[in-house]
Amino acid sequence: MYKVLVMDGISDLGIQLLNDAADVTVEKKIGLSEDELIAIIADYDALLVRSQTKVTEKIMTAASKLKVVGRAGVGVDNIDLEAATKRGIVVINAPDGNTIATCELTFAMMMSVARSIPQAYKKTVGGEWDRKTFVGVELRNKTLGILGMGRIGSEVAKRAKVFGMNVIGYDPFLTEDRAEKIGVKLGTVNEIAAQADFITVHTPLTNETRHIIARPQFELMKKGVRIINCARGGIIDEMALVEAIESGIVAGAAFDVFEEEPPRAEHPFLNNPKIIVTPHLGASTVEAQENVAIDVSEEVLHILRDEPFKNAVNMPPVPAVVMNKLQPYFNLGEKLGQFIGQTTEGAVQEIIISYSGDLVDVDVNPLNRYIVKGVLANQLEGVNIVNAMHLAKTRDVNVVIQKSTTSKTFTNLVSVTLKTKNEERLVAGTLLAGYGERIVQIDQYPVDIAPHGNLLLISHNDKPGIIGKVGTLLGSNDVNIATMQVGRKGVGGSAIMVLTTDKSTPKEVLQQLVELPELINAKELSI
């Protein structure tokens, strides 16, 4: 039974999927301190958070069972990604579910700051009928500068166009073609600062975006500019903004997010009549909260059940077309890795993965992770597709990827060669239409094995009667042979025998096998 800990007010409707799962129990705890979380986290397989809980390295160190941290939202700056990757903890987010909610709040903030709605409301409910102070500005024909033209930034741009605004966007990934298509002019940060009447930011908070708008940019701005931040505190330098308001450059600002949340009571935004604030409400709509909780719950279930997933933040994203092609190979790749990992003794020095046929034109990086995971799982605990490459690197295991267009026999072939100080072994597999996964080569021997269950790998000399001897020995010890394959270099030469058995072969029977004069080695592999 998997145990999931839900924190930070995640929608109950959204996590219904987890509640309904027979193999999951869900516990909800709100507002735990770091120490309180450390005290209980070892019990849980999955942790679900929003932006409030800081998932620190200390918490992950205590989380001995934790497989996944699910972020019901976009930003993961509250989660120590490096610490998670090192420990093989998958971090997933729900990037699509709150785009519209945050875009709409941005628009609400832009209109509020253009018309001073919160300030006017406050006076009106206070008994004043002040129609002089709050003369606003229109959005039409104004220039909106957008830093960060991803999901939210692009939706804001769309709506701004409908309002008759000119939009200038800055985003290192915004191409001229796409900008033209959505009717956005491209500009640098400084060009935006100099030209815009409204500026809104929609980037993540990174080393590059921290204080991307600071004193030098405010100095370039037109008098009367209005600034909106519904992304992350810290993208705009808060103190420089206050100065720019005091010096009359900035006419108003609307902030949903703060460098420190919640802000201290004496924070200069909180008593500035030109600054509108909300308590990080961008994603706080019924729809968005249901969306992100559903998305994150689906992914958490996949991860707990060892099924493929797509939104890992601490792994490169896999486009859907690549995923569709690769997914059928994940199981085969992992089994080939497990198989070859169990055939060798001693530390692995190099893993050579070769692809031919169908996979040559595909980005095989996700599949490499499954293969390396399979290899290392034989020697290391806690390996998974998130940390497999990291663990290989930290253990000086060289991973070499080769591709060849010339597969002689199979439409697709994945072969894995393992080198240790004293050995080099190879296994190759394919997906056969109608038959599924097959191992088709072990070292230099062609074979045809369905890679499931208990496998006995026997190296022997090709002598008459050896097959019978092996069969008799196993049979007399109640080990039933399901399938048998033999491969040899030539008559009387060295050969291999691969058996699948209905149950595991006891150690003493393996020992008796090895003592047969024709046998070189016998090993049970579990894949």
Ligand SMILES: NC(=O)C1=CN([C@@H]2O[C@H](COP(=O)(O)OP(=O)(O)OC[C@H]3O[C@@H](n4cnc5c(N)ncnc54)[C@H](O)[C@@H]3O)[C@@H](O)[C@H]2O)C=CC1
């Ligand atoms: N206030 C709230 O409650 C919410 C805030 N957010 C924040 O909004 C941010 C944006 O969310 P999405 O649009 O969904 O993310 P996204 O990943 O679709 O877009 C972010 C864009 O920023 C761009 N970017 C990265 N570095 C940049 C730089 N140095 N200069 C300019 N652009 C840069 C990226 O290329 C990307 O296109 C999130 O990172 C999150 O922090 C998101 C949801 C709710």
Ligand SMILES: O=C(O)C(=O)COP(=O)(O)O
């Ligand atoms: O999704 C995001 O990045 C957000 O900032 C939303 O945060 P929240 O889930 O409302 O704590």
